[in-house]
Amino acid sequence: MIDNISWLAIYPEIVLLTMACVIALVDLGINSKRRTGTYVLTMLTLAVVAALQAMYASSGNTFYGFGNMVVSDAMGNWLKCFATVAMMATLVYGRPYAADRDMLRGGEMFTLAMFALLGMFIMISGNNFLVIYLGLELLTLSSYALVALRRDNATATEAAMKYFVLGAMASGFLLYGLSMIYGATGSLDIGQVFKAVNAGQIKHQVLVFGLVFVVAGLAFKLGVVPFHMWIPDVYQGAPTSITLMIGGAPKLAAFAITIRLLVDGLLPLAIDWQQMLAVLSIGSLLVGNLAAIGQTNLKRMLAYSTISQMGFVLLGLMSGVINGNVDAAAVESAYSASMFYVVTYVLTTLAAFGVILLLAREGFESEEISDFAGLNQRSPLYAGVMAVCLFSMAGIPPMVGFYAKLSVLQALVASGQPWYIAMAVFAVLMSLIGAFYYLRVVKVMYFDVPLTASNVSAPVDVRVALSINGALVLGLGLLPGGLMSLCADAIVRALAT
Amino acid sequence: MGLLSLAIWIPIAFGVLLLALGRDEHARVVRWLALLGAVIGLLVTLPLYDGFKLGTAAMQFVEKAAWIERFNVQYHLGVDGISFWFVPLTAFITVIVVIASWESITERVNQYMGAFLILSGLMIGVFSALDGILFYVFFEATLIPMYLIIGIWGGPNKIYAAFKFFLYTLLGSLLMLIALIYLYNQSGGSFDIATWHQLPLSGRAQTLLFFAFFAAFAVKVPMWPVHTWLPDVHVEAPTGGSAVLAAIMLKLGAYGFLRFSMPIAPDAAREWAWLMIALSLIAVIYVGLVAMVQKDMKKLVAYSSVAHMGFVTLGFFIFNDLGVSGGLVQMVAHGFVSGAMFLSIGVLYDRVHSREIAAYGGVVNTMPKFAAFALLFAMANCGLPGTAGFVGEWMVIIGAVKANFWVGLGAATALIFGAAYTLWMFKRVYLGPVANDNVKGLKDINNREFLMLALLGIAVLAMGIYPRPFTDVMDTSVAELLKHVALSKLN
Numbered sequence: 009m010i011d012n013i014s015w016l017a018i019y020p021e022i023v024l025l026t027m028a029c030v031i032a033l034v035d036l037g038i039n040s041k042r043r044t045g046t047y048v049l050t051m052l053t054l055a056v057v058a059a060l061q062a063m064y065a066s067s068g069n070t071f072y073g074f075g076n077m078v079v080s081d082a083m084g085n086w087l088k089c090f091a092t093v094a095m096m097a098t099l100v101y102g103r104p105y106a107a108d109r110d111m112l113r114g115g116e117m118f119t120l121a122m123f124a125l126l127g128m129f130i131m132i133s134g135n136n137f138l139v140i141y142l143g144l145e146l147l148t149l150s151s152y153a154l155v156a157l158r159r160d161n162a163t164a165t166e167a168a169m170k171y172f173v174l175g176a177m178a179s180g181f182l183l184y185g186l187s188m189i190y191g192a193t194g195s196l197d198i199g200q201v202f203k204a205v206n207a208g209q210i211k212h213q214v215l216v217f218g219l220v221f222v223v224a225g226l227a228f229k230l231g232v233v234p235f236h237m238w239i240p241d242v243y244q245g246a247p248t249s250i251t252l253m254i255g256g257a258p259k260l261a262a263f264a265i266t267i268r269l270l271v272d273g274l275l276p277l278a279i280d281w282q283q284m285l286a287v288l289s290i291g292s293l294l295v296g297n298l299a300a301i302g303q304t305n306l307k308r309m310l311a312y313s314t315i316s317q318m319g320f321v322l323l324g325l326m327s328g329v330i331n332g333n334v335d336a337a338a339v340e341s342a343y344s345a346s347m348f349y350v351v352t353y354v355l356t357t358l359a360a361f362g363v364i365l366l367l368a369r370e371g372f373e374s375e376e377i378s379d380f381a382g383l384n385q386r387s388p389l390y391a392g393v394m395a396v397c398l399f400s401m402a403g404i405p406p407m408v409g410f411y412a413k414l415s416v417l418q419a420l421v422a423s424g425q426p427w428y429i430a431m432a433v434f435a436v437l438m439s440l441i442g443a444f445y446y447l448r449v450v451k452v453m454y455f456d457v458p459l460t461a462s463n464v465s466a467p468v469d470v471r472v473a474l475s476i477n478g479a480l481v482l483g484l485g486l487l488p489g490g491l492m493s494l495c496a497d498a499i500v501r502a503l504a505t
Numbered sequence: 506m507g508l509l510s511l512a513i514w515i516p517i518a519f520g521v522l523l524l525a526l527g528r529d530e531h532a533r534v535v536r537w538l539a540l541l542g543a544v545i546g547l548l549v550t551l552p553l554y555d556g557f558k559l560g561t562a563a564m565q566f567v568e569k570a571a572w573i574e575r576f577n578v579q580y581h582l583g584v585d586g587i588s589f590w591f592v593p594l595t596a597f598i599t600v601i602v603v604i605a606s607w608e609s610i611t612e613r614v615n616q617y618m619g620a621f622l623i624l625s626g627l628m629i630g631v632f633s634a635l636d637g638i639l640f641y642v643f644f645e646a647t648l649i650p651m652y653l654i655i656g657i658w659g660g661p662n663k664i665y666a667a668f669k670f671f672l673y674t675l676l677g678s679l680l681m682l683i684a685l686i687y688l689y690n691q692s693g694g695s696f697d698i699a700t701w702h703q704l705p706l707s708g709r710a711q712t713l714l715f716f717a718f719f720a721a722f723a724v725k726v727p728m729w730p731v732h733t734w735l736p737d738v739h740v741e742a743p744t745g746g747s748a749v750l751a752a753i754m755l756k757l758g759a760y761g762f763l764r765f766s767m768p769i770a771p772d773a774a775r776e777w778a779w780l781m782i783a784l785s786l787i788a789v790i791y792v793g794l795v796a797m798v799q800k801d802m803k804k805l806v807a808y809s810s811v812a813h814m815g816f817v818t819l820g821f822f823i824f825n826d827l828g829v830s831g832g833l834v835q836m837v838a839h840g841f842v843s844g845a846m847f848l849s850i851g852v853l854y855d856r857v858h859s860r861e862i863a864a865y866g867g868v869v870n871t872m873p874k875f876a877a878f879a880l881l882f883a884m885a886n887c888g889l890p891g892t893a894g895f896v897g898e899w900m901v902i903i904g905a906v907k908a909n910f911w912v913g914l915g916a917a918t919a920l921i922f923g924a925a926y927t928l929w930m931f932k933r934v935y936l937g938p939v940a941n942d943n944v945k946g947l948k949d950i951n952n953r954e955f956l957m958l959a960l961l962g963i964a965v966l967a968m969g970i971y972p973r974p975f976t977d978v979m980d981t982s983v984a985e986l987l988k989h990v991a992l993s994k995l996n
Contacts, residue, residue: 384657388524388616399649404675405642411573414638414682418576421686429683436679443675447652447668455656455664489573496575 017073017080020060020088021129027053028122035115042107046115047099050122054096061089070501072135076197079135083267083347083502086494087132087260094257094354095125100473101362102249104466108368109247111157120157121253124150128261135272137186137196140265144182144229147261148175151254155246167245171254174228174238182225188218189274198273205276216280222269223284229262232322233291236315240299243311248368248375251307252361255314256354263350266325267343267502278329285326286431292319293438300445306364307375309445310357313401316442317353321346323435324416330423339503341422344496345415351495352400352408352484359477360397363390366466366474377449382458390464391453393478400481402446403439408484408491413439415492507568508553509582509633512592513626516546516599520622523615532614536607539618543603546625547596557589559977562985564635564699565589572639576689578696581636586982587763587833590975591632591756594840597964598752599625602745604957605848609744609855610658617658620650621745628753632760637685637696640764644721644757645678651746651754658743666734666741673724673734681721681765684714688769702768705994715773718766725758728818729788732811739807740860744851747803751810752844756836759817763829763986767821771990774822781822786915788815793922797929802853802860805930806846809886812919813839819916820901823908824990830983831900834975838885838893838968845882845961849875852954853934857943862933866940871947876935878950878958883931885965887924893968896975 015022031049038045065085072079099121106112127150130143152175156168190196192214193204204210227235243251270281296316303309328342329335367374367383367390374380384391400407413435420432466474484491506514519542523535557565564583572580584592602621610617627650630643648671656667688701691710695701706714724731735755739747767774789812796808813835820832852875853868854860869876885892888899898920906913939945950958968975 384613384616392524404649405645410642410645414686415576417683418686418689421683422690424690429687432683432686433680436683437676440672440676440679444668444672447671450652451656451664451667454653455667487572489571489575492573492575 014071014073017071017078018133020057020064021126021133023060024053024057024122024126024129028119028126031122032115032119035119038115041112042103043112043115043118046118047103050099050118051096053122054092054099054125058089058092058096061085061092065089065498068497068501076199077136077139078130078133080133081498081502083498084132084264086498087264088129090351090354091128091132091257091260092125094260094358095121095253097358097362097473097477098249098252098256100469101358101365102252104470105249105365105368106247109158111247111249117154117157120150120154124154124253125257128258131261132264134265134268135198137190137198137201140268141179141183141186143261144265145179147258148179151175151258154250154253155242157250158247161247163245164247167242170238170245171242178225178228178235181221181228185218185221185223185225188214188221192218198268201273202275205274208276215277219274219277219281220284222274223281223288226262226266226269227288230259230266230318230321231315232288232318233295233315236292236295239315240308240311243314244305244308244375248307248361248365248373252358252365255311255361256358259318259350259354263321263347270325271328271339271343271503275329275334278334279332282326282329285322289319289322289326290431290434292316292322293435297438297441297445301441303445304377305375306377306380306449309377309449310360313442313445314357316438317349317401320413320416320435321349321353323431324349324419327416327419327423327428330425338419338422340496340500341415342419343503344492344499345412345419347495347499348415348492349412351491352412355477355484356397356400356409356481359393359474359481360401362470362474362477363394363397366390366464366470377452379459380449380453381456383453383464385458386460386462387464389475393474394453395450396478396481398446398450400485402443404443406482406485408481408488410485411488411492507566507582508549508556509566509584509592509629510568511549512546512553512596513582513630513633515549515626516542516596516622516629517626518542519546520619520626523619523622526615529612529614532611535615535618536603539603539622540600542622543596543600543625546622547593547600550593550596553584553589553592554974557978560981562586562982567635572636576638576696577694578638579636580639581697582633583635584633586979587986588632588760589978590833590837591753591760592629594837595625595628595632595753598749598840598844601844601848601957601960602748604953605748605851606743606745607953609851613657617654617745620654621749624650624654624749628757631757635698637688637698637701640698641678641682641685645675647754647757648674651750654746655738655742658746659741661741662737663741666738669734670738673731677721677724680717684717687714698764702989704769706770708772708995711770711773711994712776715766715770715777718761718770722758722761722766723784725761726755726814726818727758727811728784728815729792729811730784732788732792735811736804736807739803739847740801744847744854747847748844748851751806751847752840755810755814756840759814759821759832759836762818762821767990768986770994772993772995774990775824778822778824781818782912785815785819785822786912788812789819789916789919790922793919793926797922797926799926800862802850802862802930802934803847805862805926806843806850809846809923809926810839810843812923813843816898816901816916816919819912820897820904823905823912824987825904825907826980826983826987827900827907828904829987830976830979831897831904833897833979833983834900834972835897837975838897838965841893841961841964841968842882842885845878845958845965846886848957848961849879849882852950852958856947859943862930864941865934865944867935867937867944868947869935870939871944872949874955875950875958878962879935880931881962881965883927885969887927888920891966891969893965895969896972
């Protein structure tokens, strides 16, 4: 059955898997409280993997392995590269926090993170329903364990429980939908499914029925309304370093499977899933933004803001196909806008949580917005990084978030459909509400009097990473062209196959 | 790098440098560096006037480079007669603000000065951007430093004011963003503003665009009835913030009408001119009356700003040479005069820590030098011939009378109200016997304050006595704009 193995397609995955096992073994011999040895090895591995992915991605080649089960294309490789870098940043920011909270007793955090990353890789490169599902499960199972890493903490355990139950249900939805589509088309291979659907001889009802479940499953994973309920609880309940681990890099993978399933596989049904995405995104923008206003807990506020940001991503995804006509240019601009949005959003989230992690000291979580009072007086640099991130999320130029919103709005307006333009206006009004609660945090940091006068100190790796991260949010805002072209190019190559 | 780029990026570079400098121990160094940055910023704008060619409406000092290739966004700068004067004006006001804040700001000096320098570069960017997205980026980015300036160094109710300022102006700009994207698509993928000027558009599209731009610019000007944020913000903002806000930031809105609304949607502009004129007249007359009953000096000058800016928009939408160039001259003049008024209030506030008119009286007895300057600025504010305030108002009124006698008559009432509230305030604050111990203990202005007020005073008088450099630069561009607006773009 499997005629062309083509190991080359999954070379970085193999490196990652091997090293994850090796590091798990090596960790047994390491006894430092901060797991320095494990940490260094993990970072080295991730750096190598990221470099490999970047190399693959910039070659621009697309090749398939394992009888079309996995694909290595520019979009996937860039997303994997970004996910790896995001994971590295997460570990840098999260390690001091985790060490203070005795989460590094064993080296599980690092190995689990690597397995989660491997799961994302498999999701991203899956060209087959089952492979995608496999990757998804590997990611989510690792994440459940990560959320529960603080065994003695009741809120974390509760969050893990909620995450597990709802996550399992979402996986069930997705699997059920995929099985319906398999039943209708007779194949699990995305390319075959596309051909079968495109030929149009399949019963529409069965397909749409399956599609509804697939979209629901994806919506759970992306965390959009009305499948968002787990997001605030899990974001708030999980230890902050783990919140970042499930709120950062996995968004890239969720985006990838959305593209693979809905666009690569089911584009001929676009007119059906577009309507669903439209409803989901309107709901997300509305609920996310309105609910965020009332939050006093910063992690919870960022959770709701994530929901609204994902609404924007969906807006981009739904604007590619106009009246069921697939137009190459529109598809490209819409999906690359979404990809740009996700990538820049993850970049911004990393820095924002980085600052939260930095401020969280032993026995003090620093997750209430009021904990940030007067941060500017204690550390202008970190306050500056946080402000840049918040302005970026609010979509104020010259931060990179503005260009993300701009490209999504442009995709919407370019369709020329009054209905889409109305959605653009709606999204813009919602981001005004968004600006309000992001500004509130800036206000607390800059205008309020600090509760403590102590200076904020950080290990050198955190300081460097956070400065680079903040500079990127601003720098990519001044020169967004490169990343935009990269996303566009990746999407073109992913769709050309 | 061209001159315009230098004018934009030198202050920003200095601003970033100041932010990096950190703590207040270096306050002295920070102040001198800020002054250096502001002065260099002003010096690089001077060759612009020398090199500016009269008699052409073309963009000058053009710089163009690809910026975001994917959306065909260009780093495209240039000035014509309409935008030219705002570049040196902005740089000039920045120098003044740095001097004005020399002693009054003692906390986080580097952030304060840095914010103003960055703001200066961004505002020059707005006036010289010829690409829609570049314009929008500069236009929006100005909100961030201003928000922080109001919020950190402002008065007791600063947080409310900072939010109101940010959200009001953001709401307007977001609708403009949709309009920009729409134009980009209509023009087949171009953000070039000059291309948009030639774009044929249907009547309905023009109306929608006109109101999308209106949302952005009317809030910024601010026109009645969306002016309510301005008095609140002025009262809370620190002196320098008020000065920059009144002198430059309000002009961004009025400038937008000339650069976007009128040439891009000329048919809609003509169709809705009655509305614009009506709103402007309300601003002139009603807000002028409101100014008269204010007890707070800053609030009074803030309302007076709204009234004066109403004059500007009135001039624009009567569509004749005198009106439009009068509006432009008035914008520059108001930049000097309102800046000077707010700085004068700042001088008093630094000493007495009150802006209530009732807290003063007879200041002329203890601060004669200062009172002389205040009188000059008060006269300019009510449009006395020979001062900057007169030229623009006079041109607009003549233009208005030409267009419609009653509109002209309405506009002319501004002179009466303006004189009434300004002189009444002057009388209550400066004239008469010394009112209380605070006033008795006042010390006259020092050399630094004298320098700052003298610079503004010279500007106000020079512009009033010899306005030709201003009108000469504007004439051709204004004529060209009016010719363009007179043509229908309907297809």
